[in-house]
Amino acid sequence: MPRYALQIEYDGAPFAGWQRQADQPSVQAAVEAALRRLEPDAPGIAAAGRTDAGVHATAQVAHCDLARDWDPFRLSEALNHHLRPQPVAILQAARVAEDFHARFSAVERRYLFRLVSRRAPVTHDRGLVWQVRHPLDLAPMQEGARHLLGRHDFTTFRSSMCQAESPVKTLDELTITEHPVPQGSEFRFFLRARSFLHNQVRSFVGTLERVGAGGWAPDDVRRALEARDRAACGPVCPPQGLYLCGVGYPQDPFSADPR
Structure with missing residues (x-):
């Protein structure tokens, strides 16, 4: 067939x-x-x-x-x-x-998470972003994100329902950028790895949002990671801002017909 x-x-x-x-x-x-x-x-x-x-x-x-x-x-x-x-x-x-x-x-999965910070409700992107009403600071989130790069035991950021055999994964990229929107900012989290644990991305973003809001220090992310304890994780953010935005293969199946 x-x-x-x-x-x-x-x-x-x-x-x-x-x-x-x-x-x-x-x-x-x-x-x-x-x-x-x-x-x-x-x-x-x-x-x-x-x-x-x-x-x-x-x-x-x-x-x-x-x-x-x-x-x-x-x-x-x-x-x-x-x-x-x-x-x-x-x-x-x-x-x-x-x-x-x-x-x-597949040798790589890429995810995008969209987080909007502004007081007025979102209209055009309703259901497509996670919105918070308080301001966020980009630099501390970027600093906290650096602790997550590389190969780690990500038990802290793993759902209790995760079926992966091991919590050890390698995070190749976690880039955060800020983009202006009317009366606020959109923060875009771009993540890249061979594979992810269940709820890993949403756990990362929920934790880093706490850093951006000032509730956590950037170094608290490192301490949470090293705890290897789900209870040390920040809040898991809602799903509507998350997008599977790419899958990598040794040869792109859509670049040419291999027949």
Whole structure:
């Protein structure tokens, strides 16, 4: 069966997460339902990352096996037709080798978190950012973030429900930038690693927000990390500001058709 990679964008608000669930809507189920409008016997799909309820994606990657030899552009167009009006879009499709796996072939995941600081409610980005009403200071957050870079035991920043075999991960990048918005600022957290623990990004951002607000000192982040204790973590921030924004592979499946 020909195998295809799909690059997928979605608004996570209406869904209980990526993963298919018996009694709740999921992004996986939406894409699989669209595939079965094209091929009723199409098997299930696998994704690079299982985003939680309310988390968005601008470049999720999944793979599927189909009986028909589809032109990738026509496949993406047909899937988008059947996905309407759900907030899910197939940005690209590509024919890939039989041993390509969206999850296990990936060598990097990239996440963006958007945090808006202003008193007036957000309107255009409602549901797409985490908003706080108090001011935040960029420099202390950047200083605190440096303690998290590299290879560490991230038990402090790991959900109690995390199923990863080990809490040891390598964080390759955590960049924070500030951007003006009307009567406030948007802070963007860009994170890059081979893989992440469950709730790791939201735990990082919630903790660093406390640093930016002045409730924590930057060095408190180091102490929390070294504690290897979930109780030492700052608040876990809500999901609506989080985006899976990229997945890296040894060869970009969308750069060329490998057939």
